[in-house]
Amino acid sequence: MTNYRDILRRLALGNEVGFRELEELVALVGDERVLDYVRGLAREVRTEWFGNKVFIRGLVEISNRCSGGCYYCGLRAENCKVTRYELSDDEVMESCRVGYGLGLRSFVLQGGERKSITEQTARVVRRIKEEMPDVAVTLSLGEQSRETYECWRMAGADRYLLRHESATPEHYATLHPERMVWEERVACLGVLAELGYQIGAGFMVGTPGQTTAMLAHEVEFLAEMAPQMVGIGPFIPQSDTPLGNMPRGSVEQTLMMLSLVRIALPKALMPSTTALATTAEQGTHLGILSGANVVMPNITPAQYRASYAIYDGKKSSGTEAAEGLEKLVRELRAIGYEATFGRGDHPDFQR
Ligand code: 5AD
Numbered sequence: 001m002t003n004y005r006d007i008l009r010r011l012a013l014g015n016e017v018g019f020r021e022l023e024e025l026v027a028l029v030g031d032e033r034v035l036d037y038v039r040g041l042a043r044e045v046r047t048e049w050f051g052n053k054v055f056i057r058g059l060v061e062i063s064n065r066c067s068g069g070c071y072y073c074g075l076r077a078e079n080c081k082v083t084r085y086e087l088s089d090d091e092v093m094e095s096c097r098v099g100y101g102l103g104l105r106s107f108v109l110q111g112g113e114r115k116s117i118t119e120q121t122a123r124v125v126r127r128i129k130e131e132m133p134d135v136a137v138t139l140s141l142g143e144q145s146r147e148t149y150e151c152w153r154m155a156g157a158d159r160y161l162l163r164h165e166s167a168t169p170e171h172y173a174t175l176h177p178e179r180m181v182w183e184e185r186v187a188c189l190g191v192l193a194e195l196g197y198q199i200g201a202g203f204m205v206g207t208p209g210q211t212t213a214m215l216a217h218e219v220e221f222l223a224e225m226a227p228q229m230v231g232i233g234p235f236i237p238q239s240d241t242p243l244g245n246m247p248r249g250s251v252e253q254t255l256m257m258l259s260l261v262r263i264a265l266p267k268a269l270m271p272s273t274t275a276l277a278t279t280a281e282q283g284t285h286l287g288i289l290s291g292a293n294v295v296m297p298n299i300t301p302a303q304y305r306a307s308y309a310i311y312d313g314k315k316s317s318g319t320e321a322a323e324g325l326e327k328l329v330r331e332l333r334a335i336g337y338e339a340t341f342g343r344g345d346h347p348d349f350q351r
Contacts, residue, residue, distance in 0.1 A: 004034055008041055011219075012263050022216035022260075029256045042259035042291030045266045050293050054337045055269065055344035056328070057106040057138070058099035058299040061308040062087045062124075066112025068142060069177040070165075072207065074238035074309045075112050081240045083307050086111075089124045091301060096128055096135070099299045102325050103341040106136045108161070108296060113142025122155040129156035136343035138200075143188050146195075153195045158345075160192045161200035163231055166207070167221035168214045175207055175243075189227070198346050200229030204275075205257050206249020207235045215257060223264040228346035229294075230268050232258050233275030236311035251280040255290040262291030267347045269294050278315045284328075285335050294344070297328060 002024045010017050028034040063086040066075045075082060087095070096107050107128065109121070125137055139152055140161035149160070164186055166172040172182040192199045203218055222230060234249030254276055262270060271294040272287025280286055284295060298305060298316040305316040329339040345351070 002028065004028060005037070008038065008263060011260070012041065012045055012266075014223075014264075019213075019216060019220065022219055023213050025260070026215045026219075026256065027212045029250075029253050035252060035256055038256060038259045038263070039290045042262040043289065045263050046291050046293055049267050049347055052337045053293065053340045054288060054332050055106065055294045056104060056325070056339050056341055057108050057271075057294060057296045057344065058096070058102075058104040059108045059110060059296040060087070060092060060095045060099075061111060061298070061300040061304065062092055062109050063111040063114075063117075064304075064308050065114055066142075067115070068113045069180065071175050071177070071242040072204070072235060072238065072311075074240055074311060076241060079240050082309065085304050085307055087301070087304070089120065089127065092124050093127055093131070095299050095301060096132065100132050100135065104299075104325075105132075105134055105342050106138070106344050107299075108138040108140060110140040110161070113144075115144070115148075117141065118144070118148045118151055122151050125152060125155040125157050134343070136345065138198075140200075143185055146191050149188075149192055149195055149197070153197060157197070158343075159198040159200065159229065161202075161229065161231065162188055162192065163200070163202035163204075164189065164221075165203055166210075166214065167203070167217045171207070171209060171214055174209055189225070193227075198228040198349050200231060200269075201225060201227040202229075202231030202233075204233060204235040204249060205254040206247070208243055208246040215253070218257065219260050219264055222261055226265060228267075228269060228349065230261055230265065230270050231273055232261060232270070233273035234279045236275055236278060236313070238309065238311045248279060251276070251283070251286065254279075255286055258287060258290045258292055269344065269346055271296055274298075274315055275311065278311070278313055285331070288332065288337055289335065295328060295332075295339075297325060 136158045138159035169182040234254045270292045272292035277283035
């Protein structure tokens with residue numbers, strides 16, 4: 001029997017953990033006692049830095065137009081069944097104003113990847129920062145040139161989310177068309193970090209062909225890169241994509257991975273993802289109770305939400321109405337956590 005407690009202790013202390021040991025740990029997901037222990041330790045570790053705080057960020061899905069071709073994602077350029085939309089600057093502003101009125105001070109503008117959005121995005125970031133100087137703005141708009149990232153940073157963007165999707169280049173290649181290159185994606189994260197962004201990486205659990213060795217490698221890779229944010233959610237098939245008939249990722253394996261990455265990166269901001277909420281009853285709570293410390297309610301204008309269908313059945317844990325947010329706060333309190341509406345910077349980026 002693997003001495004999993006000893007491996008976890010070393011992982012938490014940043015001490016040497018062998019790859020085989022990590023792999024064995026990842027594979028112990030089927031043992032309920034082990035999973036409970038790992039999740040408990042993850043909660044302990046997050047409490048050291050964050051107490052019982054959970055950061056709430058308003059998510060605005062600004063456009064579903066995308067030139068990418070990710071085999072798992074419903075927004076891929078090749079999918080012609082999607083009704084494409086793009087919010088106007090005023091609609092983005094209005095979404096943020098509503099969020100601001102509800103007390104939110106952290107917004108995430110997420111959308112498909114396109115090369116043509118440099119100027120308009122800079123403009124809207126500037127407007128948000130001018131009107132609401134006390135908010136943090138996170139962008140999540142795919143791979144862009146250094147110049148574009150620089151332009152957005154100058155406009156006031158604080159953070160950038162760009163999941164690496166897989167730490168294994170060969171696996172990445174099975175999930176993306178040839179025009180998408182693993183090395184380029186990872187290089188983007190390096191550029192973003194250089195430019196002073198708080199960076200967010202991440203991956204899906206249960207993508208077709210993913211092995212326990214690959215999952216162990218995710219932990220190593222993230223521990224080494226040490227991004228400020230990490231998004232981890234289960235793969236969910238989207239019927240209009242090449243991977244539409246593949247099985248979804250397991251909830252337990254997702255929780256195990258969330259917890260292991262939390263233990264390896266005690267200070268990271270880690271969302272309990274919508275994909276998890278979509279896959280499991282009480283998924284948001286399960287994520288929080290596995291070491292996640294961020295929830296990102298959707299504040300996109302309601303009429304666009306169904307069109308942002310990256311996977312089937314996507315929940316849009318809705319909050320344009322104050323009730324949605326109040327309910328979230330209440331539910332978090334019921335499991336012992338305190339929702340916080342501030343900027344929610346990484347501890348190393350506190351000003
Ligand atoms: N299932 C789960 N997550 C997905 N994403 C995209 N498509 C899917 C899917 N079918 C995730 C990717 C992407 C993020 C925005 O959403 O990891 O980076």
